[in-house]
Amino acid sequence: xxTIYLHDTGLLTTTSTSALTGSGNVANxxxxxxxxxxxxxxxxxxxxxxxxxxxxxxxPKLAFVSIPSPIISLTGQICKDGDVSDTANVLRKIHGGTxxxxxxxxxxxxxxxxxxxxxxxxASRTKGYKELYYKASxxxxxxYGLATDTEITSSTYKCFxxxxxxxxxxxxxxSKLINWNCTLEITT
Numbered sequence: 705x706x707t708i709y710l711h712d713t714g715l716l717t718t719t720s721t722s723a724l725t726g727s728g729n730v731a732n733x734x735x736x737x738x739x740x741x742x743x744x745x746x747x748x749x750x751x752x753x754x755x756x757x758x759x760x761x762x763x764p765k766l767a768f769v770s771i772p773s774p775i776i777s778l779t780g781q782i783c784k785d786g787d788v789s790d791t792a793n794v795l796r797k798i799h800g801g802t803x804x805x806x807x808x809x810x811x812x813x814x815x816x817x818x819x820x821x822x823x824x825x826x827a828s829r830t831k832g833y834k835e836l837y838y839k840a841s842x843x844x845x846x847x848y849g850l851a852t853d854t855e856i857t858s859s860t861y862k863c864f865x866x867x868x869x870x871x872x873x874x875x876x877x878x879s880k881l882i883n884w885n886c887t888l889e890i891t892t
Contacts, residue, residue, distance in 0.1 A: 708739055709839065710737045712737075729830055750771060782818060818882070828868040828870075
């Protein structure tokens with residue numbers, strides 16, 4: 705399991721210089737959200753028109769239609785009774801031994817790991833684009849190989865500029881874990 709970071713910039717486009725104002729427009733008050741992920745999937749391809757041709761006995765020719773934006777799918781888990789201030793917490797360990805900064809819906813600081821679901825859900829409703837990055841500058845990860853931008857906070861790490869396309873949260877009553885899947889579309 706690894707931790708990647710989602711930062712809600714509050715900017716409508718990647719060329720914008722003025723951020724949206726108000727707490728409802730930026731998730732986690734603009735502070736990066738650490739996400740514990742199990743899988744990261746990058747998908748890209750071309751759209752073709754492969755409509756059937758009734759009455760024809762020859763193979764249809766695939767006509768080029770458009771180039772869709774690449775899609776990133778994240779799968780992760782959140783511990784129901786997790787406390788990010790606990791020294792044994794996985795998120796805290798991956799965050800360099802410090803407690804990640806998390807805020808709840810009212811803007812108050814929290815250490816409850818389950819509140820991260822609310823932050824992720826809130827980020828899916830905000831208008832600004834998000835930055836998705838892994839805190840490493842070595843050539844041993846997908847971000848290093850494919851990302852073309854650097855995050856605006858410190859310009860240290862390569863990132864993908866994304867918008868959240870979908871979020872699925874699944875909870876099993878007999879488990880201490882909540883599984884989530886987030887689908888992101890890369891934007892320019």
